[in-house]
Amino acid sequence: MRxxxxxxxxxxxxxxxxxADEGFEAATVRRIAAAAEVSPGLVVHHYGSKDGLRAACxxxxxxxxxxxxxxxxxxxxxxxxALGEEPTQKFGSFAELFPGDSPVLPYLxxxxxxxxERARAxxxxxxxxxxxxxxxWRDAGVLDPGPDPQVRAxxxxxxxxxxxxxxxxxxxxxxxxxxxxxGIDRWGTDMYSLFALMLTPDAKGTP
Amino acid sequence: MRxxxxxxxxxxxxxxxxxADEGFEAATVRRIAAAAEVSPGLVVHHYGSKDGLRAACxxxxxxxxxxxxxxxxxxxxxxxxALGEEPTQKFGSFAELFPGDSPVLPYLxxxxxxxxERARAxxxxxxxxxxxxxxxWRDAGVLDPGPDPQVRAxxxxxxxxxxxxxxxxxxxxxxxxxxxxxGIDRWGTDMYSLFALMLTPDAKGTP
DNA sequence: GTGAGGTCTGAACGCATGTTCAATACCTTA
DNA sequence: TAAGGTATTGAACATGCGTTCAGACCTCAC
Numbered sequence: 001m002r003x004x005x006x007x008x009x010x011x012x013x014x015x016x017x018x019x020a021d022e023g024f025e026a027a028t029v030r031r032i033a034a035a036a037e038v039s040p041g042l043v044v045h046h047y048g049s050k051d052g053l054r055a056a057c058x059x060x061x062x063x064x065x066x067x068x069x070x071x072x073x074x075x076x077x078x079x080x081x082a083l084g085e086e087p088t089q090k091f092g093s094f095a096e097l098f099p100g101d102s103p104v105l106p107y108l109x110x111x112x113x114x115x116x117e118r119a120r121a122x123x124x125x126x127x128x129x130x131x132x133x134x135x136x137w138r139d140a141g142v143l144d145p146g147p148d149p150q151v152r153a154x155x156x157x158x159x160x161x162x163x164x165x166x167x168x169x170x171x172x173x174x175x176x177x178x179x180x181x182x183g184i185d186r187w188g189t190d191m192y193s194l195f196a197l198m199l200t201p202d203a204k205g206t207p
Numbered sequence: 208m209r210x211x212x213x214x215x216x217x218x219x220x221x222x223x224x225x226x227a228d229e230g231f232e233a234a235t236v237r238r239i240a241a242a243a244e245v246s247p248g249l250v251v252h253h254y255g256s257k258d259g260l261r262a263a264c265x266x267x268x269x270x271x272x273x274x275x276x277x278x279x280x281x282x283x284x285x286x287x288x289a290l291g292e293e294p295t296q297k298f299g300s301f302a303e304l305f306p307g308d309s310p311v312l313p314y315l316x317x318x319x320x321x322x323x324e325r326a327r328a329x330x331x332x333x334x335x336x337x338x339x340x341x342x343x344w345r346d347a348g349v350l351d352p353g354p355d356p357q358v359r360a361x362x363x364x365x366x367x368x369x370x371x372x373x374x375x376x377x378x379x380x381x382x383x384x385x386x387x388x389x390g391i392d393r394w395g396t397d398m399y400s401l402f403a404l405m406l407t408p409d410a411k412g413t414p
Numbered sequence: 415g416t417g418a419g420g421t422c423t424g425a426a427c428g429c430a431t432g433t434t435c436a437a438t439a440c441c442t443t444a
Numbered sequence: 445t446a447a448g449g450t451a452t453t454g455a456a457c458a459t460g461c462g463t464t465c466a467g468a469c470c471t472c473a474c
Contacts, residue, residue: 023230023232025230025232026232109320112372120375120376123373123376123379124379146397147400148393148400151396152397152401154381154385155370155398157373157377161369162364162366162369163362165319165369165372166365166368168322169327170361172330173330173331174358187358189355190354190362194359197404198404
């Protein structure tokens with residue numbers, strides 16, 4: 001496989017941006033071609049059809065998230081040994097994983113918006129991870145996930161992804177972009193402090 | 208089997224559903240007309256254009272939320288007198304305001320995800336209300352909104368709306384629809400219990 | 415050199431779209 | 445009953461869409 005700046009990859013990246021920003025139907029083959037500085041015919045030549053192009057984009061993005069989920073699972077396993085040790089610091093957020101101008105989060109947003117089945121599957125992976133975390137820490141006496149851990153895990157995920165999906169309106173309200181590098185700390189700090197409320201008094205005492 | 212609404216309202220409701228479910232571009236005038244059991248020409252006759260129809264839908268939905276916000280503000284004022292009295296029970300969620308099959312939440316979802324400016328304005332109203340609530344209750348010693356109340360208010364809003372925006376995937380994960388009448392209690396209960404973590408020990412003691 | 419095979423273009427095609435318009439049906443008011 | 449406005453239709457139109465295709469261009473192997 002060749003380097004990633006081939007014309008074919010350039011077309012995919014251009015369509016990634018347009019699909020994410022404007023939606024699949026609104027992004028036309030002609031404008032994708034213009035953005036990638038090629039002819040419309042070449043787009044079809046490389047990807048067979050507009051649907052084929054979308055599939056390639058999906059694959060690309062889902063691959064990234066799958067890899068990420070794998071890393072998170074590994075990190076989770078490693079963490080399982082050192083239980084009770086600053087769990088708050090390990091409760092990472094989606095938003096911190098990608099640079100502010102990356103098209104990855106906007107594209108995920110689009111996939112979730114269109115209820116893509118595979119986006120759901122990715123989400124389910126993160127849900128399982130979160131729920132597992134809550135239960136394990138509960139059993140270790142570190143954390144109280146409330147009366148309904150499954151719903152609690154879903155709510156935490158909803159809050160995290162709500163930040164991704166509502167990035168624009170939230171920036172409006174707060175006066176800063178909570179997902180941009182400059183704002184992620186302020187956003188993340190409060191997420192942590194809200195999460196920390198679930199820690200048991202014992203765990204709170206030992207920072 | 209036609210409804211007893213006027214033809215014009217029937218067209219608007221049909222397009223409301225289609226816009227919400229499939230997006231503005233994907234919902235064609237012809238299919239809207241078919242859903243409303245009229246001819247394509249009549250749609251344009253009543254609303255001038257497809258854009259005019261969208262504007263009418265926006266107006267309809269935004270009107271509903273404006274009215275709701277007004278009611279919430281009134282309720283908030285009334286509550287201000289009886290401060291400290293079961294604040295948890297008054298922390299309502301978006302999702303509980305509409306029946307499960309109403310197109311209102313799906314349409315709001317669509318507006319938020321297309322970054323409609325007026326949807327942002329509506330959201331800002333709810334944000335201001337939430338933030339005001341947090342600050343007032345903090346000053347009354349009932350609640351601790353954490354180190355950054357503005358971000359906290361935004362995060363709570365993100366969680367609430369995250370439920371709306373991710374309804375499909377969440378239903379998948381949880382095995383029940385958290386926004387349907389049968390599931391809203393279970394979802395709402397955990398939202399309450401998470402919110403209750405912010406109450407100060409004094410307030411917690413007095414149910 | 416020459417031909418094969420991939421890359422790339424731009425015009426063309428068929429189709430679905432939003433919109434227009436003349437014609438018809440319905441309903442009110444005089 | 446007559447008139448006039450509104451509601452409604454369905455065919456027609458222009459436009460932009462995804463896609464096709466013949467051919468030009470490039471790059472190697474022989």
